[in-house]
Amino acid sequence: MNSELWGEDRYPALTAELRGDCTRCAGLCCTALWFSKSDGFPADKPSGVPCRHLRADWLCAIHDRLEERGCRGCRAYDCLGAGQRAAALCSGLRENGEPEGRAQLCAVFLTLVRLRQTLWYLVCAASLRPAGALLPGLERLIAEEQRLEAMLPQPLPAGAEEQWRKNADRTLRRAISLTQQQVLRGRPARQVRDGAGRRLRGSLTGADFGMGLLIAADLSGCVLTGANFLGADLRDADLRGADLSESIFLTQSQINAARGDGATRLPPRLKRPEWWCEKTR
Known part of the structure; x- marks a missing residue:
């Protein structure tokens, strides 16, 4: 893809590792995570309690029927490869049926x-x-x-993760600013923090949707060059026909939770969900 904003993938091997593979996991997202009915699950589930649909081989018994069973949150979720990485780091705990072993494995997964x-x-x-x-x-x-990551499964040094994340957040904010400067050429960025249920039109080049509520927002047909989606909630957002090819900081989970079609253009590294309709409406 000839792109104004995207260059080559400097970390192709790492990009490949950041894709979940349930066959190499141990049902960790189905156990370690807290499910909320308001987030697209059929019922609330406490953290550490296995989902009732988790089979003995750690695979989902209803994976091909998630939508009809009210498990849209499961369908959208992407662990970024944390599941198989945790299982590999804690190989001795993967088959351990003891509660202590499973608790440690879940803790590593969440980290x-x-x-x-x-x-x-x-x-x-x-x-x-x-x-x-x-x-x-x-x-x-x-x-x-x-x-x-290499320190795991041992606990990380106190404050190490928090300090690293603070440094990363500062750098990412700078990356957003530099991208907006390039695409907007001095014009102020349009900020949208609450676009839930709204039809968003007008100039969205360089728009800042970071941490915004875009639940059921209508972005169909929009060109979103340089738009920042870091942490935005895109559940049920209408992306049909939208051009997101040069949007920044989207994740597969966000795309999975939204609605799109065959005309929706996605940025590098993201895949079109198989359940999206392939016909432009």
Whole structure:
């Protein structure tokens, strides 16, 4: 793809690792996570309690029927490879049926999820042309994340994860600012913090949706060059026909939770969900 904003993937091997593989996991998202009925699950489930649909082989008994069973949250979720990484790091605990072993495995998984959510953004930022000046710092932050992962399954040093995340957040904010400067050329960025249920039109180039509520927002047909989606809630957002190919800091979970079609254009690294209609409406 010839892109104004996206350069080459500087971390292709790491990008591949940031994709979940349930066959190499141990049902960790189905056990470690807290499910909320308001977040697209059929019922609330406490953290540490296995989902009732989790089979003995750690796979989901209704994986091909998640939508009809009211499990849209499960369908949208992406662990960024934290599941198989935790299972590999704790191979001795994977088959351990003891509660203590499962609790430790779940704790490692949750730590990895937090680390990898930020790592995803750092890897994306490393390929952003406008953020080229930040590359040395991004490389150091990515290397530090890998060093933290290598310490697991032992507990991380006190404050190490928090300090790393603060440093990463500062760098990511700078990457957003540099991208907006390039695409807006001095014009102020449009900020949308609450677009829930709204039809969003007008100029959305360089728009800042960061941490915004976009539940059921209508972005169909919009061109979103340089738009920042870091942490935005896109559940049921209408992305049919939208051009997100040069949007920044989107995740697969956000795309999975939204609605799109065959005409929706996605940025590098993200895949079109198989359940999206392939016909443009």
